[in-house]
Amino acid sequence: MRRLDYWLWPGFLLGGVAVTLGALLLPQPGSEWALAGVEACxxxxxxxxxxxxxxxxxxFWKLLAGGLFCFALTHLAGPRxxxxxxxxxxxxxxxxxxxxAMVVRVRVCSRPADWGANLLDGAMVVLGVMAGAWPMVIGPVLAERWHHPTPAAVFGFYTILTLLxxxxxxxxxxxxxxxxxxHQLIAASTFLLFAADAAYAASxxxxxxxxxxxxxxxxxxxGAAALHPSMARAERGADPETLSRTRLGLFAVLIAFYPLMTGLNALPRMAGPGPGQPPAGEDGLHMFVLPMLIGAGVSVLLVLRMGMLGNLAQRRARALDAALREQEALRAELEHRATHDPLTGLGNRAALTEALTVAVGRPxxxxxxxxxxxxxxxxxxNxxxxxxxxxxxxxxxxxxxRRIAADGQVARLGGDEFAVIVPGDAIGVAxxxxxAAAVEHLLGGTVVRVSASIGVLALxxxxxxxxxxxDADVALYAAKAAGRGCHRVHAPETDRRGNRTATGVG
Structure with missing residues (x-):
């Protein structure tokens, strides 16, 4: 099956091209029959x-098959x-x-939320191609059939479908x-058939x-596209709200295309009407007014499309800003959790260690x-x-x-142990x-009262x-040994020369 997948579609395409080249040797009626046979195949x-x-x-594929059979029927001219x-x-x-069929395929390949953007891109392509084909094909054919409504209407009908x-x-x-x-084969076929139809219409x-x-x-x-294994996959491409290289190139071509084609359209008019052509005033509508309207439509659609992309950029910028704020809030929350006790909201041992390091580093x-x-x-x-x-x-x-040591820092080290760093008057704070520790509290319907022991250390x-x-822990145990419910101050002991030899509690 893999070998069949590899050779089936290129074999059909190459074999069909060989038949096409052979058909060129036939007279005109034979070539028409060959063309009908190729389309039927x-x-x-x-x-x-x-x-x-x-x-x-x-x-999509059934509609294409029906279209090909109808194309084959159009070439079966003659008595039979x-x-x-x-x-x-x-x-x-x-x-x-x-x-x-093409519209169905585009709809299948478009995300539901992207149909509007793709429709706008298609409208820009239609008007852009019209602006480019006007001076070479559409304008001259309309000038020839302008006073014949039926041929002009038929030409307009086929032109609109081709552009779509x-x-x-x-x-x-x-x-x-x-x-x-x-998709590549279908798109290449469409572009090739458009070029052939446009050249035939201009002749x-x-x-x-x-x-x-x-x-x-x-x-x-x-036919080769239908035989390729990828025909069963209606894959979606990039987000149409992103300015990919393909879309950027499309917009750039459309922006440059219309002024260039407008100049080409003006050249014949500057030379004056040719033999058998009406004066410039008689065909001004389809040779100047309609091209101007088409160009205006291209410009408006481009502005709308770029506006959509601009709005998208703003929406994504706001979303990014919100995400950054959320990330910053999350970072702050994680940092707060890392340095604070989850029960009391006080600083934890890590916060105390950091504060002590800063304090000891001072003069x-x-x-x-x-x-x-x-x-x-x-x-x-408990x-x-x-x-x-x-x-x-x-x-x-x-x-x-925390209220008592409002100008200092209070931390819970774990269990029922707390630490406080104050800038001065440590005895009054103690x-x-x-x-405060000895105050009675009514908790769970019961009066609860405890006391505290405090060790005081000059940093x-x-x-x-x-x-x-x-050293502060030594002072704390001294307070507990003294009967609890009190504080003790740690003081260094010195020799006669003033050098520290041991530690004590005062």
Whole structure:
């Protein structure tokens, strides 16, 4: 099966091209029959591809097959072929079916929210191609048929359908996966058939050899696309709200295309009307006014499209700003959690260590005091009343300690142990902390009362964070040994020369 997938579609395309080149050796009626046969074979190839690949959405391919069979019917002229009315009916049906197929494929390949953007891109392609084809094809043909409503209307009908097919092919490459081989073959076929149709419409002669070759090759590409394995995948491409290189190139071409084509359109008018042509005033509507309106439409659509991209950029900038603010808030929250006790909201041991490091690093005389506080009787509260009551007590006492040492820093080191760094009057702060710890609290319907022991240390007497915590802990245990509910101050002992020899508690 893999080998068949590899050789089937290129074999069909190369074999069809060989038949096309052989048909060029036939006289004109024979070439028409060969063209009809190639188109019918391309339609059969599409049906075979549907049966072989079983695409999830086969409507696109069925419409293409119907269009190819209608194209083949238009070339069966002659005594046993259709009459003029049936010929026109088959041709219009072919154009309608193929155009509808392209629109269906674009819709399938577009995300629901992107249909508006793709539709706007297709409209820009239509007007851009009209602006480019006007001086060479559309304008001259309309000038010739301007006073004959029926031929002008027929030409306009086929022109609109052709432009829609071309726009749909361009959007297919933008909305669908541009690497999808089936999409590439369909788009190449559409562009080739457009070039052949435009050249044939601009000529007043029977189809040239290269017209027939282009038509045959374009229809063979459709059959080859249906035989390719990628025909069953309606893959979506890049987000149409992003300015990809393809879209940027499309917008740049459209911006430059219309002024260039306008200049080409003005050259024949500057030379004056040719033999048999009406004066400039008689065909000013279709030779000047309509091209101007088309150019204005291209400009308006480009502005709208760029406005959509600008709005998208603003929306994404606001979303990015909101995401950055959310990330900053999350970072602040994580940092707060890393340095604060989750129960009381006070600083934790990491915050205390950082504050001590900063304080010890200051010059002596400006370091402040460290107070280590341990609650007396807290274990009995937890054991008798439960941990929820103990937690409520810790929260209440933590808030009271924070209010007392408002100009300092309060931290909970764990359990019922707290630490306070104050800039001055450590003894007064220690007394207020003792009174606050001894206040009765009504928690869980029970009156709860504890006391505290405090170790006080002058940070001028230490040279490291670890030393400060060690000496303050010595003072704390001295307070507990003294009967609890009191504070003790750690003081260094010195020899006769004033050198520190040991530590003591005053």
């Amino acid at each position: 391309a339609g059969l190839a599409v049906l075979a591809g549907i049966r072989l690949r079983r695409p999830a959405n086969a409507l 072929g259709p009459g003029p009315l049936l010929d026109q009916l088959a041709l219009s049906s072919a154009f309608l079916l193929v155009t509808a 097919r071309l726009a749909a092919a361009a959007v297919l490459l933008l909305a669908g996966n541009p690497r999808n081989r089936a 007043d002669r029977p189809p040239a050899v290269w017209h027939i070759v282009a038509w045959m090759t374009g229809h063979l590409m459709i 002596a005389g400006d370091r402040g005091w460290l107070l280590l506080l341990d609650l007396d009787g807290f274990k009995e509260v 054991d008798t009343l439960g941990h929820p009551v103990g937690d409520e007590l810790l929260v209440a006492l933590g808030g009271a300690f 007394d207020r902390l003792l009174r 001028d007497d230490v040279d490291s964070c670890a030393g400060a915590l060690r």
